[in-house]
Amino acid sequence: MNNTTNFFAVDLGATSGRTILGSIIDGKLQQRELTRFPNHIIQTGGRFYWDIYALYNEIIRGLKTVAEEGIQLTSIGIDTWGCDFLYVGKDGAILRNPRCYRDPHTEGAMEEYFKLVPKEKVYEKTGIQFMNFNSLFQLATMRRNHDSALEVADKILFIPDALMYMLTGEAVCEYTVLSTSQMLDPRTKKIDPELIDVIGLKESQFGRYVNPSDPVGTLTPEVQKMTGLGPVPVVAVAGHDTGAAVAAVPAQDERYAYLSCGTWSLLGIETRDAIINEKSFQYNFTNEGGIEGTTRFLKNICGMWLLERCRQEWTDAPKDVNQINRDAMTAEPFRSFINPDDPRFANPESMIEAIKGYCQETGQPVPETYQQTARCIFESLALRYRQVVGYLRELAPFPIEKLHVIGGGTYNQYLMQMAADSLGMPVLTGPVEGTAIGNIMLQAKAAGLVSDIYDMRRIIAQSIEMKTYQPKDREAWDAAYERFEKITK
DSSP states (O other): OOTTSEEEEEEEOSSEEEEEEEEEETTEEEEEEEEEEEOOEEEETTEEEEOHHHHHHHHHHHHHHHHHTTOOOSEEEEEBOSSOEEEEOTTSOBOSOOBOTTOGGGTTHHHHHTTTSOHHHHHHHHOOOOOTTSHHHHHHHHHHTTOHHHHTOSEEEEHHHHHHHHHHSOOEEEHHHHTTTTOEETTTTEEOHHHHHTTTOOGGGGOEEEOTTOEEEEOOHHHHHHHTOOOOEEEOOOSBHHHHHHHTOOOSSSOOEEEEESSEEEEEEEESSOOOSHHHHHTTOEEEEOGGGOEEEEEEEEOTHHHHHHHHHOSSSOSOHHHHHHHHTTSOTTSOOOOTTOGGGSSOSOHHHHHHHHHHHTTOOOOOSHHHHHHHHHHHHHHHHHHHHHHHHHHOSSOOOOEEEESGGGGOHHHHHHHHHHHTSOEEEOOTTHHHHHHHHHHHHHTTSOOSHHHHHHHHHHHSOOEEEOOOOHHHHHHHHHHHHHHHO
């Protein structure tokens, strides 16, 4: 193996995580999954937490595997979900496991914060969509509730920054994950002081700013001893997993929309500048940081979370998700629809009952079987994609001619065909492991192996297999969309 270009990528999602070894050999990216592990939400004392120590331990386990195989690493990069964070005390110790964004403590948090800074002003400053779990509202809630860890916190670190801190001892604030917090001004690329001053926080509590491909530090002597590795550099990649995923979109020009399809469906476009105006405010679009100064103008759509929660409840459905996908196609088409982003689907006790309740309240046939429920989810997602792409076309500074889809959702060929049919334009799928690929390529850029985003995407396109879905059944999907709009209005 070429010992000069081995990159270790840590890719953490809301339900599972992986460590991957990536190399660029003869102009092509090669990657190998080293470890895979669950990421559990811990419920205790009426609160929901992430187990940061378990995640750290899994990173150590992956690094030990590298050392045991005698592989020399060029660098390490970490990407995770956004918005969540942990506190570090003055003595450098982690004060408590981080709260999970699905914790209900932020219900009503936005309305409370808008008493301090008006909603319109918050959007004008940040261009970030309003979701009650955005970091700003989490922090405001914790301050209002006199959270004991926040009251003594010296540093506040987002999840990828926290894990890099545990590996290196360096406290940083990476640009793309900071951009999810609703505290970043996309014009200055820094935290807006007014937004945090009203909740008693200072910019200095968030560590030094770093951008994708910037160096962070090297593994501490403690980590070197535990893993058997030397002082391997840790590099800031796009710490937010969607930023890493979009970096891996093998697009040839700007005239496309992207869909990162997993637990969440992140649907948007890539622009040079933030789009902040009355219409983007009305549609609740977000402007998140991308690589090389780009902006990811997008909307969060509840994604395969709907199906995953149903799978946990079904007793008569097959365990194999691919079989569930096939079985869904035996159900009657266009029988009932939901708005995937209705608040009731955020974290219900029973997703099946929440879907039934929505259909009943909107005068539709109630899904009775797992096949009907799965088909309802897939068709509703495809129609929601069409709705959001329609909004994007009103706001984009260029025409949108195709949809690039990345992430695990691309395995569902039925959903991908539905997306093409609903949108009436080609859907191109791949790479499946977009976040890991983006992570690796940003490390490769830090190492000087690629020069810019176009160089990265050229190598990615040469390294993956892509599939194209062409639209069909336009009349049926047009009629379904009319019904969807009336039902979800």
